[in-house]
Amino acid sequence: MTTITVVRKGDEVAIAADSMTTFGDTRLGRSYKGEHDKILHLAGSWIGICGSSAHHLVLESAMAQLSEPRLGSRMEVYETFRRLHPVLKEHAYLNPKEDEGDPYESSQITALIVNETGIYGVYSLREVFEFDRFWGIGSGRNYALGAMYSAYDGEGTASQIAALGVMAGIEFDTASGGPVVIHTLKLAGA
Numbered sequence: 001m002t003t004i005t006v007v008r009k010g011d012e013v014a015i016a017a018d019s020m021t022t023f024g025d026t027r028l029g030r031s032y033k034g035e036h037d038k039i040l041h042l043a044g045s046w047i048g049i050c051g052s053s054a055h056h057l058v059l060e061s062a063m064a065q066l067s068e069p070r071l072g073s074r075m076e077v078y079e080t081f082r083r084l085h086p087v088l089k090e091h092a093y094l095n096p097k098e099d100e101g102d103p104y105e106s107s108q109i110t111a112l113i114v115n116e117t118g119i120y121g122v123y124s125l126r127e128v129f130e131f132d133r134f135w136g137i138g139s140g141r142n143y144a145l146g147a148m149y150s151a152y153d154g155e156g157t158a159s160q161i162a163a164l165g166v167m168a169g170i171e172f173d174t175a176s177g178g179p180v181v182i183h184t185l186k187l188a189g190a
Helices: 055-065 074-091 141-151 158-172
Strands: 004-009 012-017 021-023 026-028 039-042 045-050 110-115 118-122 128-131 134-137 181-186
Touching: 004 045, 004 110, 004 118, 004 141, 004 158, 012 045, 012 110, 012 118, 012 158, 039 055, 039 181, 045 055, 055 074, 074 118, 074 128, 110 134, 110 181, 118 134, 128 134, 134 141, 134 158, 141 158, 158 181
Parallel strands: none
Antiparallel strands: 004 012, 004 134, 012 181, 021 026, 039 045, 045 110, 110 118, 118 128
C-alpha cells in the first residue's frame, strides 16, 4: 500500500509519502510512472491518498465537480467529503460497501490533508480528525508513527519529522518504496 505522514510543528505543516505503487505482487517504482505522486494539490491543500491507485484520478475528477470545496477546518473537510460521496457514487461508480454492519456507506478513501490551517485525516466512513502533532496512514503507518513519536520533541522541523516517518515505512514495510515526496507549508498567522 503506502506510507503517508503529516506533521504540525512550530509554524510549519508537512506531508510526506513514499513513491511505490503496488498491484498485488507487482511493484511500480516512481521512475516508471512519471510525475504521478500519492500527494495531490487540490482546493488549496496537499492531500495524500492511500488505497486503490484509482483514487488519485477519481478524487481529482470528483473534486473538480464540486462547487467551492473547502478544507480549512475539521467541519469543512467533513462537509466537502460528504458532498463528494454522491459524486463518487454517480460519476465514478464507487462501490460503497465494506462491511454489512457499517453505519454508513463507505467512500473507500483514506487520506491525510495539510493546508495553512493544520493537518487532518479522513477515513472511509467520512470520519475526520484534526491532529495537533503528527499522524500516518497506509501499510507503513506503524513504523512511521514510532519514528515520528521518537523524533517529535527533538530539534527536527515538521518536514524533517514527516520525512523520517516515511523513511521508516520504506525501511520496514514491503509495500513502501522511495524516494520520499514531501510538501511543506507555513500555518496561517505564523
